[in-house]
Amino acid sequence: MKWEGNRESDNIEDRRGDDGGGGGFGGGRSIGLGTIVIALVASYFFGISPSTVLSLLSGGPVSQPQSQQAPSRAAPAEDRQTKFVRTVLADTEDVWTQIFRANGQTYAPPKLVLFSGATQTACGTGQTASGPFYCPGDRKVYIDLSFYQLMQQRFHVSGEFAQAYVIAHEVGHHVQNLMGIMDKVDSARSRMSATQANAVSVRLELQADCLAGVWAFHANQARSILEQGDIEGALNAATAIGDDALQKQAQGYVVPDSFTHGTSAQRVRWFKQGISTGEVKSCNTFEVKTL
Structure with a gap:
């Protein structure tokens, strides 16, 4: 991927070195190793608060947003990985600003929080083991950069x-939030059975995948960021973290009714779909019959 020398975003909040504020995920039944693995990978690509993912998987209640938020920190370090994240975030800002403007709207970019270990969010306590996630309560993307190494290993x-693509997917959830899609999904889920609610969640997550593709289309068109093998790598990653693949790895069998992120x-x-069309309207996963 070609990214060096491109604009870097200032919408970064660096909490690395903080004590994390303590706390953890409470409520529900005990969470076994299989559930941890599924939640870890699910949160990696899909957004949604890790507390929500783990609570749903363990059969417990979803934690309510908390009011505590860490104060803004100084500018992040200038190591290569941090510069990469800042550059990718800037690229999402440029793409979505252009798309929103073309539709007569103003794009309000999210803040990206770098943390280590654990950190407090408006959606509960975020932890490294749960992977990067988006919190609609404070409109922030949270990432512990060490998780990239964990995913490789x-x-x-x-x-x-x-x-x-990880960042683009989380930003895709932010776009959904700005468009009011997340509120509609949350409202609908509250009136549904667990199986129906899971099916709606799948459509939400697949739409974020598509929006990540839309970002890649426009970013490549404007700045030629893609190199040989990049798309194949992203597709391999998508294959590795489908619900069916994760469940088979974690428990040896698949339960389609429990899917929350798609196969x-x-x-x-x-x-x-997103990377081939570059059109947001092509990402309407809520109206198609076959996903």
Whole structure:
């Protein structure tokens, strides 16, 4: 992926070195190793508060937003990985600002929080093991950069474009939040059975995959960021973290009614949909019959 020398974002809040504020995920039944693995990878690519992911998987209540927020920190370090994240975030800002403007709207970019270990959010306590996530309560994306190394070692997901796709997916959730889609989904889920609510969550997550593809289309068109093998790497990552692949790895069998993020094939399809069309309207996962 070509990114060096491009604009870097200032919408970064660096909390690395903080004590994390303590706390953890409470409520529900005990969480076994299989659930931890599924939640860890699910949160990696999909957004939504880790506390929500873990609570739902363990059968407990979803934690309510908290009011505590860490104060803004100084500018982040200038190491290569931090500069990469800042550059990718800037690229999402440029793309979505242009898309919103073309539709007569103003894009309000999210803040990206770098943390280590654990940190307090408006959605509860975020932890490294839960992976990067988006919190709609404070409109921030949270990432512990050490998680990229963990994903390479445990799930063989590598390559800078695959890492950029992680950020683009979380920003896709922010776009959904700005468009009011998240509020509609949350409202609908509250009136549904668990199986129906899971099905709606799948559509939300697949749409974020598609929006990540839309970002990649426009970023490449404007700045030629893609190199040979980049798209294949992202598609391999999408395949590795489909609900069916994760469940089979964690427990040896698949339970379709419990899917919340889509199968490997669905995730690949919707990312390809976004990157091939570059159009937000092509990402309406809520109206198609077949995902």
